[in-house]
Amino acid sequence: MDSIFLQLVVDGLANGAIYAALALAIVLVHRATGMINFAQGAMAVMSTFLAWSMWQVGLPAPVAILVTIVISMVMGAAVERLVIRRFEQGSEHTAVIVTVGLLVLFTGLAGLFWGYTAVEFPSLFPLGTLNIAGAFVSYQSLGNIAVLLLVVLGLQLLFKKTKLGLALRAVADNPESSSLSGIPVGNLLMVGWGLAAALGALAGALIAPKVFLDPHMLDQVLVYALAAAILGGLNSPLGAVVAAMLIGVVENLAGHYITIIGDDLKIAVPLIAMFIILLVRPQGLFGQKEVVRV
Amino acid sequence: MPVLELDNVTAAYGKAEVLHGIGLKVEPGGAVGILGANGAGKTTTLRAVSGMVKTGGQVTFNGRKITGLRPDQVAGLGISHVPQGRGTLARLSVRDNLLVGAYRRKDSRGVAVDLEHYFELFPQLAARRNNLAAALSGGEQQLLAIGRAFMSKPELMLLDEPSLGLAPSTAQGVYEAIAELRRHSGLSMVVVEQNAALAFSIVEEAIVLETGHVALAGTRDELMGMDAIREAYLGG
Ligand SMILES: Nc1ncnc2c1ncn2[C@@H]1O[C@H](COP(=O)(O)OP(=O)(O)OP(=O)(O)O)[C@@H](O)[C@H]1O
Ligand SMILES: [Mg+2]
Numbered sequence: 001m002d003s004i005f006l007q008l009v010v011d012g013l014a015n016g017a018i019y020a021a022l023a024l025a026i027v028l029v030h031r032a033t034g035m036i037n038f039a040q041g042a043m044a045v046m047s048t049f050l051a052w053s054m055w056q057v058g059l060p061a062p063v064a065i066l067v068t069i070v071i072s073m074v075m076g077a078a079v080e081r082l083v084i085r086r087f088e089q090g091s092e093h094t095a096v097i098v099t100v101g102l103l104v105l106f107t108g109l110a111g112l113f114w115g116y117t118a119v120e121f122p123s124l125f126p127l128g129t130l131n132i133a134g135a136f137v138s139y140q141s142l143g144n145i146a147v148l149l150l151v152v153l154g155l156q157l158l159f160k161k162t163k164l165g166l167a168l169r170a171v172a173d174n175p176e177s178s179s180l181s182g183i184p185v186g187n188l189l190m191v192g193w194g195l196a197a198a199l200g201a202l203a204g205a206l207i208a209p210k211v212f213l214d215p216h217m218l219d220q221v222l223v224y225a226l227a228a229a230i231l232g233g234l235n236s237p238l239g240a241v242v243a244a245m246l247i248g249v250v251e252n253l254a255g256h257y258i259t260i261i262g263d264d265l266k267i268a269v270p271l272i273a274m275f276i277i278l279l280v281r282p283q284g285l286f287g288q289k290e291v292v293r294v
Numbered sequence: 295m296p297v298l299e300l301d302n303v304t305a306a307y308g309k310a311e312v313l314h315g316i317g318l319k320v321e322p323g324g325a326v327g328i329l330g331a332n333g334a335g336k337t338t339t340l341r342a343v344s345g346m347v348k349t350g351g352q353v354t355f356n357g358r359k360i361t362g363l364r365p366d367q368v369a370g371l372g373i374s375h376v377p378q379g380r381g382t383l384a385r386l387s388v389r390d391n392l393l394v395g396a397y398r399r400k401d402s403r404g405v406a407v408d409l410e411h412y413f414e415l416f417p418q419l420a421a422r423r424n425n426l427a428a429a430l431s432g433g434e435q436q437l438l439a440i441g442r443a444f445m446s447k448p449e450l451m452l453l454d455e456p457s458l459g460l461a462p463s464t465a466q467g468v469y470e471a472i473a474e475l476r477r478h479s480g481l482s483m484v485v486v487e488q489n490a491a492l493a494f495s496i497v498e499e500a501i502v503l504e505t506g507h508v509a510l511a512g513t514r515d516e517l518m519g520m521d522a523i524r525e526a527y528l529g530g
Contacts, residue, residue: 177381
């Protein structure tokens, strides 16, 4: 195998890890509330700026990021409680459109408070690279992948093994029946949004050192993350991660080997892949096929 | 003291009032039926008890006023509502559906015991405990919905047309299951039904609703003695 190919694959996996982090937040909201939050990236950017400000005033980066994750959880819950809940009664589409509005709003707010000049964000991992079979991998990429795998494991345990996870799944499946079983549906939607916002904050902190931080940092990543979440079946954390890695690798290889694609058209690759896969498997790579009998 | 008492209960969807002063009493351990044609307000009556619809008048549970509580709060007091159309959690496994029913319970050992008890009563569901609920037949889904309610260890169960959409023999089986659960647990019940014969296999008394009013009320023998009832709800 030639070393360029290997390097492209390794870089693709590292990029995929980044898409995966945001995709997981999207999957989490979808699992908890049955909807897609288009503002997930913009909320994560706000969180990342918050961490950046704390770091600027002298807090060590890991502490700033941890504090931000906690604050983001509260803020995410507040967004559900104060904004989204007002639209949940109506059609599902209304709430989704509201999240598109929030995307614009939060991006604008980040610009207003922190400006549009890109700033540097500290990495949680040491500089330097590791040589694996001829390909170079930064410690940062390895660290991102490791954190990501831990998050996936944590989410699988949460959903499969805990009572909170069971309640989240129940509410996503059928809110009315869940409330008749004594589950306080509103509180669980809040928890779902809070967890997703916390995850988004973590995603932002992992991505920012790689791409610099500005209000539009996650715009493009959001497209990839959405593609990954849908490809992975929208409900499966593991599916989203695998799909994100796949997208990262395919995008890199296509950009290099298919000259007409190049760097400019790279972003079309995940979308085309999504289109083709959904034609064949509408439920996504890992999604459960809907079997509904009346 | 009655377990459940409805006094002059009204209910409205938006501005349209569809219940115009319903009265109903369920004594401890008793079972009361609600009969009536399509659109008479049977489902809405149960929804008024569970806090799922804007309600006036008074609903009391063991003497405590529950009008105005949220559905999950009502459930937490010991009222379990099996909605019309079963409300199965389609993408959850059979076992998880039952565990959702036990959400409010703190006695995890008791939950495990009740789960096994339920599976003993319904072996056809025990064999499919790890399957998705969506893959069950209509009758099995109804048994699962009843099981979910049963798992919360309620004091009062509200059942909304458990026979809906089932073949007569399947519906018979579901009613036998309900009777069996009642014998085991001694819980009180309100059973909504369009088929009077099925309802009276369980309940001792019933009210008959007509366009949001109580048109008739009485014991099984009183109501079954009336020609009008037999014609309307027993198919002639
Ligand atoms: N969500 C709703 N919004 C507006 N009106 C409603 C709603 N649900 C029921 N209604 C109206 O309220 C009245 C009572 O309906 P309800 O569902 O309680 O009847 P039901 O006796 O349960 O009928 P069925 O046997 O068909 O289930 C009907 O006129 C119905 O059209
Ligand atoms: Mg009804």
